Amino acid sequence: MDVPLSHVLDYAVDEMVGGDRDYLWHHIKPHGCFQTQEQMIIVSGKGLTVTDIRGREYLDATSGGVWCVNVGYGRESIAAAVAAQLKKMSYFAGSVGTIPTIKLSAKLMQLLPRMGKAYYSNSGSEANEKSYKLIRQAATIDPQRKGKYKILYRDRDYHGTTIAVLASSGQAERKTDFGPFPEGFVQIPHCLCYRCPFDLTYPACDVRCARVVEEIILKEGPDSVGGLIVEPITAGGGIIVPVDDYFPILQQICRKYGIFLVIDEVVAGFGRTGAFFGHQHFDVDPDMVTLAKGMASAYEPISATVVKQQVYDIFLNDPADPGQRLNFFRDISTYGGCTGAMAASLENIRIMESENLVENSRVMGAYLLDRLRELIDHPNVGDIRGKGLFCGVELVADKKSKQPPSETQVGAVVDAAKAEGVLLGRTNNSLPGFNTTLYYAPALVMTREEADRMVAATQAGIEAVFGA
Ligand SMILES: Cc1ncc(COP(=O)(O)O)c(C=O)c1O
Incomplete structure (x- = not known):
């Protein structure tokens, strides 16, 4: 029996934007921002790519924000x-x-x-x-x-x-x-x-x-x-x-x-x-x-x-x-x-x-880590670590003292990468003063090209905030 699903799937953009602001309590976010900033509303996904309600596409390096969509979006089976x-x-x-x-x-x-x-x-x-x-x-x-x-x-x-x-x-x-x-x-x-x-x-x-x-x-x-x-x-x-x-x-x-x-x-x-x-x-x-x-x-x-x-x-x-x-x-x-x-x-x-995804995670993870390691000479990149498609780039204010940068700066790096069309992760609301590690946990179907885009967006984000 075919049931019309328009009540679930169809939407008007303004109604959703208003509903998001008025009725939805988002997880782990300071609430004040909902009154002033338009929040991201995701409507579809395929592979590593998600599309927001305005039709903008992003490469998701986080597997759904909390490292969980391991086989990627849009799996009909x-x-x-x-x-x-x-x-x-x-x-x-x-x-x-x-x-x-x-x-x-x-x-x-x-x-x-x-x-x-x-x-x-x-x-x-x-x-x-x-x-x-x-x-x-x-x-x-x-x-x-x-x-x-x-x-x-x-x-x-x-x-x-x-x-x-x-x-x-x-x-x-x-x-x-x-x-x-x-x-x-x-x-x-x-x-x-x-x-x-x-x-x-x-x-x-x-x-x-x-x-x-x-x-x-x-x-x-x-x-x-x-x-x-x-x-x-x-x-x-x-x-x-x-x-x-x-x-x-x-x-x-x-x-x-x-x-x-x-x-x-x-x-x-x-x-x-x-x-x-x-x-x-x-x-x-x-x-x-x-x-x-x-x-x-x-x-x-x-x-x-x-x-x-x-x-x-x-x-x-x-x-x-x-x-x-x-x-x-x-x-x-x-x-x-x-x-x-x-x-x-x-x-x-x-x-x-x-699809041999565990092996792809091993091989592509090694590639991603190698590529990220090219960023180590930047004065604000302190440490780069990981295994498989599970990598982190710890940012510092000063390489020698390892003092952390401000969390606002780390947030700005993530925002700048988003402007490049890549959703990077960052440790957040966890370690007071040390929520300063960018993370990469993409779906295990990630390709080399997608890894390259993540690295390029990271570099652009770091340079936008700290300089080249
Ligand atoms: C290592 C680890 N264990 C447990 C949890 C809790 O899982 P859930 O949010 O499904 O309760 C998380 C959540 O991020 C986690 O990172």
Whole structure:
């Protein structure tokens, strides 16, 4: 049955501009600007290109602003997969199985062969929160983990927006005003060599940022620490790629003290870094992995907390009074049962595999990084880093002192690039005074020509603000 969709798809420009100003509360933006500035309204997209309501086209280096449209815009086969699934069976709660949920779980275990079970929800925040609930419940039902309720998180990392995951955010600006937070979250140092928290240099530092974690655990009391969550490559905290020996050290410390290692693959997963998952670049074997964003390239909201069979078994083999039956994971997420999202994810993964997008991310990412590195001689370019199609250019006011420029200047660079037709990303509202890294996380279908345009727009933007 063909239903007219004009109420969804048709629009008058002025009505939309007015509606945007009058009714829509935009995310993470100072609200005053809505009264005075016309906001960008996006109406269509294809590949890496988006078109705004005035018909202007932009090359999107951000995969939708928050690094998630990994297979690019306009994928009709994902729309078709979702429509077909919704027509057949649109929804049933995650307390039962459905065909796409089972297929997706099997696929995820193929991609993450050391994992055993997948638990679904619908945002990265929720996927991480589930891992905390698993750690905390395990600390009450597993005699060997009794009292291990504390969770370590890393400075500069971000794990989501709800109060509990914000408690584990290493980004002060995201937390401001939202406390008090639940207790039991403890920060460890970040691992950005360019701004080493210990003022040391690799390799002479002996990876102090990783080794110090053991001291923190001993100070907290190993019997109270149950989990450690980190991004494999930090995203919003400034595109931070740890040195190769960082993760093996962290892993060894976690094993020594019976601490679950949770790797937040919400951004880094699904090809972003040139491997299917970011942690696969390193010698590390996490107990849990959290997924969202690129999982369905944001065609549908979906996330997962994927765990090792041993984690699942804790909830299976509770020696407590079986009459109480409180040992199972007592958690539910309504939209974790949305079959359309599962179908979108299945088709998204099929596209990635059939078009070799992870490999394209590796190869084109190396090209983009090389090209960006040509900018390093500019006096206001401090550091250039990345892996796969996940790159960052940290701007400085002064190269020697590494003093950051003002955020207004960084915003002006992004605006100047936009005037060139390229949407660049920048770390924002995260690290007070240090929201100064431009980022590049384009769809994994990016070509050389598109990379060249991003670099040219970056150079033009930097020169417009700081001079040549
Ligand atoms: C690394 C990381 N984890 C988790 C999240 C939270 O995901 P969501 O916004 O889907 O809740 C984000 C969001 O940007 C993120 O960057």
